[in-house]
Amino acid sequence: MSSPALGSEPRYRDGIRAAIAVAATVWFFGASFGLLARASGMGVLAPLVLSATTFAGSAQFAITSILGAGSGTAAAIVAAVLLNARYAPISISVAQLFHGPRLRRLVESQLIVDESWALASRGGGRFDRRILLGAGLLLYVSWVSGTAVGVLAGDSLGDPKSLGLDGAFPALFLALLVPQLRAPQAALAAVVGGTIALVLIPVTPPGTPIVAASAACLLGLRGSKP
Amino acid sequence: MSEVWLVVLVVGIATWAFKAAGPVLLGDRELPEPVARVAALLAPVLLSALVVTQTVGGDNELVLDARLAGVGVGAVAIAARAPLALVVVVAALATALTRLVS
DSSP, rough: OOOOOOOTTTOOHHHHHHHHHHHHHHHHHHHHHHHHHTTTTOOOOHHHHHHHTTTHHHHHHHHHHHHTTOOHHHHHHHHHHHHHTHHHHHHHTTTTOOSHHHHHHHHHHTTHHHHHHHHHHHTTTTTHHHHHHHHHHHHHHHHHHHHHHHHHHHSSSSTTTTTTTHHHHHHHHHHHGGGGGHHHHHHHHHHHHHHHHHHHHTTTTTHHHHHGGGGHHHHHHGGGGO | OOHHHHHHHHHHHHHHHHHIIIIIITTTTOOOOOHHHHHHHHHHHHHHHHHHHHHHBOOOOOOOOOOHHHHHHHHHHHTTOOOOHHHHHHHHHHEEEHHHOO
């Protein structure tokens, strides 16, 4: 609405289309989250509300495993908050796509999730608003409906790990990363960020390596064009 | 039961705040030039970190398992300019098959 309609500009439905294969994978993960959450004693309603409000897979899986192991409320909260802290830099990177009243920006920003954000990335710090929101909406529906099926009928579904779906997500992110590496500075920053994450995985709590990796963005201060 | 709801409430609010931080506080305001250059690198850096953590990340340890095969085959598909959906499918297949035979 707020930007002029150009002939070649993607529409919301292009965002939905771009996310279909990813959405199927996300649906299965939602179902396995629902199943595990039920098994860890979270009941039926709490996992559904968590999926609808938090909408971030890794943090939700961490909660089920920590609560299921009886390690306590505080540990579950700390782990999930650390895992989701990456959404602060992620949301800053797409801030300019959001217009209008603050309430509308707040609601729309909840469609930011790793996959919708990655699909919307156009390189050089540019992002497409309609891809982000279209893909985010489909992924949101997939995640919440998958969770619902998982908590109610999860046992009859396969294990996403035996379907290899946990190997599909890093390949997706790699596919979306490669076109961004043409600029030398972006390639260098990606290597430095990936190395920071790799080194920190064994020594810091999950979530921290990704947040710490964003320090590699400071290479942008060196002046040459990104 | 109430402890579960405390987790749902706190994590939900924290995540809302993280996701809203950029869009609500900054919005469509123009970023100063140096900040914009730093922000432009967020996508490659965070994507790279996601690839690393989701390929070899474990619970406080590096884990080399079938995911590595999935990403490797995915990389070949990417190099062959396969469409995104195909990359996702062959990566999942390679991960599943590796897990089946190992």
